[in-house]
Amino acid sequence: MATIYDVAKRAGVSPKTVSRVLNGDAPVSARTKKAVTEAMDALGYVPSHAARSIKSNKSGLIGLITGAISNADEVATPAGLPELFIVQGAQAVIEHSQKTLLISDTGGRLDRVPDLIRTFQEHRVEGLLYIADYHKPLDLALPGHDIPKVLVNCFDDLGTPAVVPDDEGGQYALTKEVIAKGHRRIAYLTLAPAMEATKLRLRGFKRAVAEAGIAFDADLVQPTDLFGSPGEHQLIWDALDKFFSGDTPPTAICCGNDRLAMAVYGILRRRGIAVPEEVSVVGYDDHRLISETLYPALTTAELPYSAMGARAAQLLLQILSGGAAAPENRVRIGGEVKRRASLVAPEIQNTKKIISFKGRTET
Amino acid sequence: MATIYDVAKRAGVSPKTVSRVLNGDAPVSARTKKAVTEAMDALGYVPSHAARSIKSNKSGLIGLITGAISNADEVATPAGLPELFIVQGAQAVIEHSQKTLLISDTGGRLDRVPDLIRTFQEHRVEGLLYIADYHKPLDLALPGHDIPKVLVNCFDDLGTPAVVPDDEGGQYALTKEVIAKGHRRIAYLTLAPAMEATKLRLRGFKRAVAEAGIAFDADLVQPTDLFGSPGEHQLIWDALDKFFSGDTPPTAICCGNDRLAMAVYGILRRRGIAVPEEVSVVGYDDHRLISETLYPALTTAELPYSAMGARAAQLLLQILSGGAAAPENRVRIGGEVKRRASLVAPEIQNTKKIISFKGRTET
DNA sequence: CGGTGTCATGACATCGGTGTCATTGCGTGC
């Protein structure tokens, strides 16, 4: 690879002058500039990042640690793949900041994190984004005390800046939406009770129900945690069985995430219960691959991963530029309720169970 | 950040000796080694990658270009998210090679690729993996002639090494599986006809059908291309309508991908046709989020993205180490047929349409 | 006991850029 010396020799100037043309930080005559530019083109010269950063002591790199790439085939992980949207959001912001994102993957193994951070340190990253696969307390002590960090989708109790989803607010808004349609008997198939998201969302669910003057019925809340395990479908089956064997079955079912809703669709079909004609179903996440493709399309609460990534990146850049020192160290990002065909008013349920195949119109 | 000089001063040795301890490339007395190690720990010293690479003229970096991260919410893209599994496969191999993967994202915009490659050149990447979002001819001329490259999920006509899925073989094997169950009337909802995958898979489908002595019925093949568009469900609905309004409706439906199969499940349910009791359904991709979660679970052909990524990375590393110059420049990777509940023999169809809700056992 | 080989270590140059300071040439004001 050509160096600045090669360019200088070819253009008949000193290396320093080539440097000036590159950076435009000092006056260079038009003639000289032209000669240098031509020499650079002829040689295919590209400046060496390494040489620059060694002198300036600035790498222009932002490290990002995620398990998303390796978790991608881990159906067992509750949130699963969408974590990548966080990466996407961060990438979009970093891209506009003259910095380069260095993405590393844990390979799903937390014990690799220290190695990854070590590699980042070798590259002298200026800041670090740590992305958890789902909303939870940080599950390890991050080394690299001197690197500014922003946590995403997780949080610690040391005051490290963190960006998390507003799970309570999201489930609250979604439940309000269900209630607004007229539902009073609302079942809730939650994710694992120990999960942060489950705790927060259940709080939002209860708040919405209470505000509507509906008595909370614990029998209508069932955890279905064995995600991706062979017994999962059976667990959901049993939970639905409980709901529908009671005297007053629910007219709407909230699901812990869209994936769960997808399984519920299939099991309800086998059970002979039509969605949304006999029961409305809503999810959580707005995993569009699921929510938009399911038939009928799924009403769900958006898990604002992309916005979280973007916000975290902004926060980090702000910290790096010496900006306002963490005003609040945990930022909660809210998402929208996505209204689709799976949620309808209970009054119109049971009125159009027979749908003609032909002549049907798309809603 | 501490330098090798700081460490040397603290340990009372020369910088070169510290270097020797770091690299273990020359004998150092045990006493000295201990002093140096302690100094490094005390100062939190981490060697500078930039300084190393400037001297050795080796960056140890492999560039990877993908649109996966940004495409992640693009339901409209046929293959969509799974492209990430390619990244995962590559990552896993690179990780074991003492190299660091530099991942960049096109943001879905091909015109950004030259910029990304320029950034890679500044970092002096030693090789480049270019990953397309679905199997297709390379859609742009890649700059950076002097960088060894491997294409993944795409190919050009310049002889650049490429790793692609064996679409024909995959559909052939899957169709053979359907036929082996006893099906003779097999419908096929394809992806867009112009797609590479569609052409190849259709070839595999026809080959399997022909080998079984089944006459190819063009009416049973319907393209359903408007992916993710609002009219998509309608298009599938119409195609299914055609299939089932004939005299001898199909007993099995092959779908262009798992997402399509998911939509088919919902529409068949609305139509009152049970899967797999009345019709078997198979997909393509083995997008596990879908194939394992759908109820009943989906029989499908694996799109071996992870293996493709791994193979491509191996190939690139081999080229970098001056290994065998591209023996064959297009490597086709085959995937397995994943047998799940959605495909059953036609004889047993229609025999168990009524399933009791309770007492059911998981298969 | 002197020559020789090995071990352990350091001095110095070098990689590809950039910061600092010096130098040259030319127009301008008095």
Add this chain to the structure above:
DNA sequence: GCACGCAATGACACCGATGTCATGACACCG
């Protein structure tokens, strides 16, 4: 006509590592 200022450029040191070569201290051999 001379001092001065500014534009344009170059010489040189330096960033943090490592390669090359030299050096001093021993041990071993004849």
